[in-house]
Amino acid sequence: MPLTKVFSFPTPDKVSLALDQFLTQASSEAIAQTGKFTIAFSGGSLPTSVAKYLKDNQTIDFSKWYVFWADERCVDYDNADSNYKLVKEEFLDKLSNKIPAAQIIPISESLVNDSEAAAADYQEQLVSVFGDQKTPVFDCILLGIGPDGHTCSLFPGFPQLNEKSKWVVHIDDSPKPPSSRITLTYPVVNNAKKVVFVVTGAGKSQTIKQIVDDKDDSKPATRVALPKGTVYWFVDDAAAQDLSVVKPSEFKL
Numbered sequence: 001m002p003l004t005k006v007f008s009f010p011t012p013d014k015v016s017l018a019l020d021q022f023l024t025q026a027s028s029e030a031i032a033q034t035g036k037f038t039i040a041f042s043g044g045s046l047p048t049s050v051a052k053y054l055k056d057n058q059t060i061d062f063s064k065w066y067v068f069w070a071d072e073r074c075v076d077y078d079n080a081d082s083n084y085k086l087v088k089e090e091f092l093d094k095l096s097n098k099i100p101a102a103q104i105i106p107i108s109e110s111l112v113n114d115s116e117a118a119a120a121d122y123q124e125q126l127v128s129v130f131g132d133q134k135t136p137v138f139d140c141i142l143l144g145i146g147p148d149g150h151t152c153s154l155f156p157g158f159p160q161l162n163e164k165s166k167w168v169v170h171i172d173d174s175p176k177p178p179s180s181r182i183t184l185t186y187p188v189v190n191n192a193k194k195v196v197f198v199v200t201g202a203g204k205s206q207t208i209k210q211i212v213d214d215k216d217d218s219k220p221a222t223r224v225a226l227p228k229g230t231v232y233w234f235v236d237d238a239a240a241q242d243l244s245v246v247k248p249s250e251f252k253l
C-alpha cells in the first residue's frame, strides 16, 4: 500500500524550515547510499518555498546534487515564465556554484520552439544520469498542485496522463499558460523514492481534501502513488484546513 504522510505547519515559513530539515536528511541518506542526490523541481510557488532556508544550508554536500525539472515551460531561459530561471534565481544562484554546472540539467534552450524535440532531448538527459536500462529512480521529486489538481504539467483529462512508457512528454495546449511545456510522466514520478507536495494557502484546501481524503482520481495529483516510496505533503495549516486525516502534531521524519 503506497504510503502518504501529511505534515502541516502553522505558517509557510515553518513549511520552508521543515523542508530544509527534510532535504538535509534525504540528501545525506542518498549520498551515503549512491554517491549522489537526484532531485526534480516544479515551478510556480514551490521554488521560493523550498529555497527559503535550503539556499543557506551549510550541512548538505551540494556537490553531489543532480538538479532536474519535473516540468518546464518551452520558453527561453531569460523568460519570466521559465521554471529554470525561477529555480536559478531563487536557489541555484545563491549556492555560489556548489552544484557543478554539468549537474544542473534544464530543458535545452535551443529546442524550446519544438516541444516534442525538447521532451525527447530531456529524456536523453535523464538517460545520461540514470542510464537507459530502467526507469529513473529519483531520490526526490518536488511537486505543486493547481486548483484543478494538476501536478507537473499533467492536467485533468489530458492524454499525457495515459503515457506508460516515455519518461518525458510534451504538451502544446496546456490550460495553464504558457501552452507549450515538457513534463515528467507517471512512470517516472511514481518510481521515485520520495515525492514531496509543497502547498500553502487556503486557496488549495479543497483541492488537497479531494486528493488526500477523497482520493478523487480525476485529479492528476491523486494518481501520484509510490509503490516503492513515500508521498509527503508539506503544507501550512491554511492549506490543510479541510483535511480530515490525522496530521502529525509535529514533524518527524
Ligand SMILES: O=C(O)[C@H](O)[C@@H](O)[C@H](O)[C@H](O)COP(=O)(O)O
Residues within 6 Å of the ligand: 042, 043, 044, 045, 046, 071, 072, 073, 083, 143, 144, 145, 146, 150, 151, 152, 153, 176
Ligand atoms: O510549471 C508549472 O506550472 C508547475 O510545475 C505547476 O505544476 C505548479 O506546480 C502548479 O501549477 C502549482 O503552482 P502554484 O504553486 O504557483 O500554485
